[in-house]
Amino acid sequence: MTRSPPSVPESDGGFTLRVERSMAGLARLGGWLDGIAAALRLDTRSELALRLCVEEAASNVVMHGAPGDADAGFVELRVAPEPEALRVIVEDRCGAFDPLTVPEPDLPTRLEDARVGGLGIHLMRQYAKSIDYERRDGTNRLILSIPLTRALPLSREAGSSREADRQG
Amino acid sequence: MRMVTEQVAPGVTKANLTGRLDIGGTQEIDLPFNALAGSQRALIIDLSQVDFIASLGLRLLIVGARTVQRKGGRMALLAPPIEVESVLISSGTDNVVPIWRTLDDAIAAVSA
Secondary structure: OOOOOOOOOOOOOOEEEEEEOOHHHHOOHHHHHHHHHHHOOOOHHHHHHHHHHHHHHHHHHHHHOOOOOHHHHEEEEEEEEOOOEEEEEEEEOOOOOOHHHOOOOOOOOOHHHOOOOOOHHHHHHHHOOEEEEEEEOOEEEEEEEEEOOOOOOOOHHHHHHHHHHHHO | OEEEEEEEEOOEEEEEEEEEEOHHHHHHHHHHHHHHHHHOOEEEEEEEEEEEEOHHHHHHHHHHHHHHHHOOOEEEEEOOOHHHHHHHHHOOHHHHOOEEOOHHHHHHHHHO
């Protein structure tokens, strides 16, 4: 079992994790997401969508990201609760890579033809409400909105996360 | 992630997976799973105790099924929970590695 830091919400109600850009580094995601799901009391469907989108977005960075600079060895993840969605931001400093330009895969019909990659963005599109990509100051930023099947009981946090949105 | 194997019929092995086939869980069973696929001709993967799968886990299953098929064998998936089944269907994995609801059907499918 890989240990992860406790998932404690920050002052604006969001959660942040910085991990090494490797599959071993991403093994920490599971425990981190457990903490978020517990802290926000996510229902099963919302937790599945969050886990799937975070895993796929982070895996894409490891598998497709080419080194850009000295900071390229890390992936930064942030989950911020909003009233009816979770905003997920995945950042890396590798060379520019927009996963939204990856064409939809042809789903396999025969085992011999089944591709063992390229499914990540397809799955994210199935489970996220929206996905946006931007490249700014040498950083790739993927922003996903994960629908919540029931609204979160937010008060002060909701206002804070909107403020965070404006700051980009 | 845990994997325990048992023989459920002559020549038919069932691997019972328990936990999450997420990035960490898939890495934990990657080696023993590939070794199992390399040594069996009739293999059933019991997913009833797996509560999550993402593309790394799908890759594990597809590569395993292909390994079994190359030797002239068959691999089938058994009884995934609805959350896992929805990912298997969204990714088209169910088109290439069949999903069965009951053990008897799965045994018949991999024995044929």
